[in-house]
Amino acid sequence: MATDNLKIQLRNVSKAFANKGSITAAVEDVSLDVRPGEFISIVGPSGCGKSTAFNIIAGLIRPDVGDVLIDGRSVAGRQGQVGYMLQKDLLLPWRTVLQNVTLGAELLNRSRAATQREARDLMATFGLQGFENAWPSRLSGGMRQRAALMRTVLSHQDVMLLDEPFGALDAMTKSLMQEWLLEIWTRFNRTIVFITHDIDEAIFLSDRVYVMTTRPGRLKASIDVNLPRPRSSHEITTTPEFGAIKHQLLTALRDEIMKAYGSPKLQG
Numbered sequence: 001m002a003t004d005n006l007k008i009q010l011r012n013v014s015k016a017f018a019n020k021g022s023i024t025a026a027v028e029d030v031s032l033d034v035r036p037g038e039f040i041s042i043v044g045p046s047g048c049g050k051s052t053a054f055n056i057i058a059g060l061i062r063p064d065v066g067d068v069l070i071d072g073r074s075v076a077g078r079q080g081q082v083g084y085m086l087q088k089d090l091l092l093p094w095r096t097v098l099q100n101v102t103l104g105a106e107l108l109n110r111s112r113a114a115t116q117r118e119a120r121d122l123m124a125t126f127g128l129q130g131f132e133n134a135w136p137s138r139l140s141g142g143m144r145q146r147a148a149l150m151r152t153v154l155s156h157q158d159v160m161l162l163d164e165p166f167g168a169l170d171a172m173t174k175s176l177m178q179e180w181l182l183e184i185w186t187r188f189n190r191t192i193v194f195i196t197h198d199i200d201e202a203i204f205l206s207d208r209v210y211v212m213t214t215r216p217g218r219l220k221a222s223i224d225v226n227l228p229r230p231r232s233s234h235e236i237t238t239t240p241e242f243g244a245i246k247h248q249l250l251t252a253l254r255d256e257i258m259k260a261y262g263s264p265k266l267q268g
């Protein structure tokens with residue numbers, strides 16, 4: 001892949017954490033590229049360093065080794081360059097829905113009045129109309145996640161990092177949210193990097209899926225998803241092409257999960 005015109009680049013990034021005298025290598029020598037406007041997913045065993053990689057891209061954690069570039073410029077340790085939806089949705093309970101969704105823009109010192117106007121206009125798109133002045137405790141799980149996602153969209157960054165945004169949802173709601181996310185992605189013309197444990201979700205949404213190894217997380221595979229767009233329906237998941245990609249991904253991932261947990265043994 002040519003290195004010019006890349007939106008995000010991780011170059012040989014490693015990060016270890018010191019915990020009570022022992023060292024945990026979380027991410028090891030990870031290099032990956034994301035082109036403008038791509039939808040990329042990252043899958044890998046629990047604890048393999050996916051969220052750490054996001055924290056590095058978002059500038060919340062500095063890599064020990066390597067560099068992270070956005071639009072060709074190093075952003076290691078620099079915050080405010082991406083929209084980031086953390087693994088926990090983190091709505092602030094003492095702020096209303098409207099005050100929560102405008103928080104990201106507020107932190108970036110954007111005009112409060114303009115952001116609130118935009119937020120009110122988008123409430124229906126995000127299925128939150130009528131809840132502008134509600135407290136987060138009144139929202140369902142799906143609504144909370146949509147509010148957190150709306151906050152990420154309203155921060156107006158070209159890059160959106162979404163860490164398991166639909167992890168807590170039931171299958172039906174999740175499937176609707178996935179179709180809706182693709183609409184948002186197309187409409188707002190963003191670059192999205194998405195972490196998930198759900199292989200079908202990764203394939204359905206993405207242009208490419210990166211598979212990480214068991215900790216320390218390295219890149220194990222990069223699998224292109226050459227399925228036609230728009231993908232507005234889950235019927236695509238029953239096609240042979242989808243099945244072939246899924247088989248490739250499961251094979252790569254299964255080896256890693258076995259390394260992490262050992263192969264299952266039957267009792268008896």
Ligand SMILES: Nc1ncnc2c1ncn2[C@@H]1O[C@H](COP(=O)(O)OP(=O)(O)OP(=O)(O)O)[C@@H](O)[C@H]1O
Pocket residue numbers: 017018019024025026044045046047048049050051052053087215
């Ligand atoms: N701030 C921190 N301090 C110390 N150790 C950390 C810190 N953040 C992450 N780790 C450790 O680094 C490793 C990778 O964690 P990380 O959260 O990146 O994994 P993950 O792939 O996102 O897992 P999951 O799929 O469960 O969300 C884990 O062993 C974790 O305990």
Ligand SMILES: [Mg+2]
Pocket residue numbers: 050051052087163
């Ligand atoms: Mg995580």
